[in-house]
Amino acid sequence: MNLIGIEKLVYGVEDLDQCKRFWRDFGLSVSEDDDQHGLFACASGAKVEVRRSDDPSLPPPVVAEPTVRETVWAADSQDTVDIIGEELSKDRNVQIGDDGSVHAVDPEGYGIGFAVTGRIDLPPAKTKYNGPGHETRFDQPATFYEKAIPQHLAHAVFYIQDIEGTPAFYRERLGFKLTDAYVGRGCFLRCGKSIDHHNLFMFQMPDSRGFHHCAFEVRDFHEVFGGGLRMNELGWKTHLGPGRHNVTSAYYWYFRNPCGGAAEYGYDTDRVTDNWIPRSIEPSDGAFAEWSLEEGLGRFAGLQRQVRTVKKDRS
Ligand SMILES: [Fe+2]
Known part of the structure; x- marks a missing residue:
């Protein structure tokens, strides 16, 4: 089976607005946003979707609290999706989405889906590390990130x-x-x-x-x-x-x-x-x-992130 990873996680949640804010703050980009759902993407195109827990489009929950309701696995082709659909239909209900995706549940009751991937290959990272004998960064400081952009x-x-x-x-x-x-x-x-x-x-x-x-x-x-x-x-x-x-x-x-x-x-x-x-x-x-560490850095030993105001002075 030519599955390549996770295509999408679909959550059923209580507080839709709070959950949307979490993923924006986490660094995902907003692909879709309305009063029914939010769809967020990382740099590869893999996605997270949030819907209210009583949304009828979601697979049944395995636990009562907010949780992932479906893991959609990324397939290299529609052939792979179809083969999986055929295999799973031997012993469980399989639903086919409008886009040809396949949906079922695993033996634990967790929702599983399979869809042709929309993910892209990521460009090589540009980080230059310095170490004894493998210096790669000269005359420039390393990157300081104000926030993450999950890849x-x-x-x-x-x-x-x-x-x-x-x-x-x-x-x-x-x-x-x-x-x-x-x-x-x-x-x-x-x-x-x-x-x-x-x-x-x-x-x-x-x-x-x-x-x-x-x-x-x-x-x-x-x-x-x-x-x-x-x-x-x-x-x-x-x-x-x-x-x-x-x-x-x-x-x-x-x-x-x-x-x-x-x-x-x-x-x-x-x-x-x-x-x-x-x-x-x-x-x-x-x-x-x-x-x-158990409680992060910002709460650890009173450490606070300092505002970086380094001025370049070439005079
Ligand atoms: Fe982990």
Whole structure:
């Protein structure tokens, strides 16, 4: 199955205006905005849609609170979408959208969709780092970001109950590949044509289901911190971070999201190919992060972002 990643996350929410403001502040661009919904895009064209939780167009909720109601997966062609539709219709209801997209639910009851991608390839990052022996930036300061512009919608994370059957559904029916696993508890899966470490992480919670977070990659380390500081300044609460993941190597900063769960800025996530050998990782505390702050930087030790008023003086 030629799936390449996430095309769109569709949320059902309580406070539509607040949720729209969250995604604008997070740095997504507004594609559509009316009293029924908001549609937001990152630089790659991957999207987030917010609708009221009682919107009849949404798949049924798995949990009562605001949450992701459908994850739409990006396909390389309509053929891929059609093949998936045929496969899923063997044992579940499949709906076909006006645009040829396919919609169903996974074994946990989470809404899943499949559509031909509108994402674009991103230009190479322009960040120049300096280090001993690999100096790349001369006579100019590094970038300071006033806010983030998320580039790539990389992954979504859900709690599941069936740690055997549900990952098997994604692998055997939809062509996902296993990148790493928390022994007996969680699976990091990537789409068959993706080099992201994971596009879907599922963690077993015997007594509950729910959406945990989605992650957007930004252009460099500095943008993780610039975007995070800006979110704090605008009053959005840190969920966790900044910090650094052990499993994917990425720097992160998570924010509580009124749409449900959290939203993560990330940078320097591992990329993998078919040469990657999946690891079995003990899900101990140390597996999640090398280090992590709990409440952000703006609220940490009284640190405030300083206004930069550096004047260039060539006289
Ligand atoms: Fe994440």
